Amino acid sequence: MSELPVPRLYNTLNRQVEPLVLQDPGFVRMYVCGVTVYNLCHIGHARAYVAFDTLYRALKYLGYQVKYVRNFTDVDDKIINAANEEGVDPFELSERYIKTFHEDMEALGVLKADVEPKVSEHIDEIIAMTEKLIEKGHAYAAEGDVYFAVRSMPDYGKLGRRDLDDLRAGARVEIDENKRDPLDFALWKAKKPGEPAWESPWGEGRPGWHVECSAMSTTHLGATLDIHGGGSDLVFPHHENEIAQSECATGQTYASHWCHNGFVNIDDEKMSKSLGNFFTIREVLERYDGEAIRYFLLTTHYRQPINFSQKPLDEASQRVAYLYTSLAKLSQRLEQAGEAALERAPLEEFDLLSRSQDALLDDLNTPQLLGILADGLRKANELIDHPPASKGERKRVPATLAQLQAQLHPLLEVLGLARQSPVVWLQTRRDRRAQALQLNIDEVEALVAQRFAAKQERNFEEADRLREQLNALGIDLFDRRDGTDWDIREAT
Structure with a gap:
């Protein structure tokens, strides 16, 4: 097998762009934290999953085999509270929102992950990891709960660059008499009335949030992941705690590369329910096509914050319309030309694919990819609308357009755009x-x-x-x- 091009991605752990180093050449183990399924997904979820979907597509385009795991958290306080408010079973509620998640992602062109594990289906693995942490002295049981002992890990805080003493001094930690240290976090929670529970060595209960991802990711990808992704809001404490419990349980590096997408701001303010600027994906889809939303999200580099407002969404909608109009014209012109015309030498050679690969390797530079796409479409429209004056050159236009079409197709596949027939x-x-x-x-x-x-x-x-x-x-x-x-x- 020929040597594959090596992507360079920003690694949150080391605060720099680094070559992607794999355990097995040509094979990528990628895990992205999924949603807690208690409500409809919002535009922040769209940002994260479009970003990592594009990375998934890019890695496959570059020739890598990828095993992509993205979980569903279907056991959580928020789910239990929402289910109790509705008077329904928590798993009925979670299944409803798993379905709506898939519908929303399909509208945005986000592919299903290769594996989509649920917490409720990995209780045995969670219990096994918790037992191992107790055996190694990194966790302790107390009154049916089990806690991870944060100070048992010497380099705790390395991902978020947090100091334990500073954390304790400034922490607003809920008082829990069962904890040896206020910073310790729950691996297992004792059963409470009205909550789902499973048998365990510590009595009936359910898992804590952080250990769920550690158990699911290592079950499906092994002790060490090549890429672990998620939103910037997950760096601390969630991803920090994943590192702690995973590395203490396995004795191995948990993830080689940590990738995080930037926040979504609404009209230059941070999105939040309290500010009243909180939008679900479905609310935005009522006004904009799913591809327009995806295009808009790709216009900003995945690590940077993105400002969600009407003007850039309108512009993205116009660009998608231009894309489909251009592709329809291109197909129509080639159909009119016939097969014989395509055998002539093109007027010029294009380098859309080599330029696209450079952008993909450069920390998944989607704004640059969209610029390359625009160059290709502009050239196609120029040749169709304003063909050369020379009769000999005009005869070579169809072959030139065919070359452009062949180079545009893989670029669109990576971007997840033009998924429908242009005519339709x-x-x-x-x-x-x-x-x-x-x-x-x-x-x-x-x-x-x-x-x-x-x-x-x-x-x-x-x-x-x-x-x-x-x-x-x-x-x-x-x-x-x-x-x-x-x-x-x-x-x-």
């Missing part, structure tokens, strides 16, 4: 807008055809009158040498 997408969009404006599409098509005929007959006064009539209906016209394309302006 444009038709759906047009029908939706026509319905909003109460337009009859057949009548619009007839007016567009009449205007084109008037132009051909050099009846420019009639052509201008028809343009004004169409403009009043909310129709934008795009003249070509052999016809006119049209679109419906977005209803406001």
Whole structure:
């Protein structure tokens, strides 16, 4: 097997961009913390899972085999509280929101992970890890609870750069008489009335949050992960505690590379329910196409905070429409040309793929990828709308367009864009807008055809009158040498 290109990714542990070093050449073990399924997903979840979906796609495009594990936390205080409020079983509630999660992710073009484990299906593994930590002196049982002894790990705090003494001095830690140290955290919680519980060596109870991910990730990927990902809000304490319990249990490095995506701000303010600027993915999908949301999220580098507001979403929506329009024109032009025309030498050679690979290797630079995509689409449109004056060069345009199309396809696959047939997408969009404006599409098509005929007959006064009539209906016209394309302006 030829040597694969090595991605360079920012490693939160070392605070620098580093080459991805794998245990097994060509094989990536990747774990990303999944959702706690007690409510609908919000736009912050969209940011995280689009980012790591793109990394997953990129690694496969570069030739790597990837085992991607993304969990569901279906045992948690929030789930229990939400279920009690609704008067339903906690697992009924969690299954409902697992279903809505998959629906939301499908709308955003986020692929399913190779393995999607649930906490409730890994209780034995969680108990086994907890027992091992007790045996090694890193955990202790107290009144049916089990706690991890934070000070038993000398380098605790290395991921978040936290000092234990500073943490204790400034901590707002809930008082628990069973803890030996206020910073110790729960691995196992004794059963309380109205909560799901499982038998364990310490009595009936349920797992703590942090140990769940350690047990699930190591069960499916082994003691050491190549990449562990999640939102920046998980660095401390969740990922810090995962490192502590995993490395103390196995004696091995838990993850070689830690990747974290940036926060989402709403109109330059941090998103939060208390500020009233909290949006679920479904609320945003009511106004914007899923691909427009994905495009918007990819315009900012995954590590940087992203500002969620109407203007950039509108711009992303326009770019997706331009993408589909360009791809439709490209396919139509190649169909018209026929197979024989594609055998000629192209007018020029393009380097979209090599440039795309460089961007992928450079800490997953999606803004640069979108720029490369825009370059390819712009060139295709120039060749279609303004072909060369020379007859000989015009004959070579189809072969040039075919080369562009072949290079655009893998780039779009990595970005997770243009997942639908361009013709179908444009038709759906047009029908939706026509319905909003109460337009009859057949009548619009007839007016567009009449205007084109008037132009051909050099009846420019009639052509201008028809343009004004169409403009009043909310129709934008795009003249070509052999016809006119049209679109419906977005209803406001």
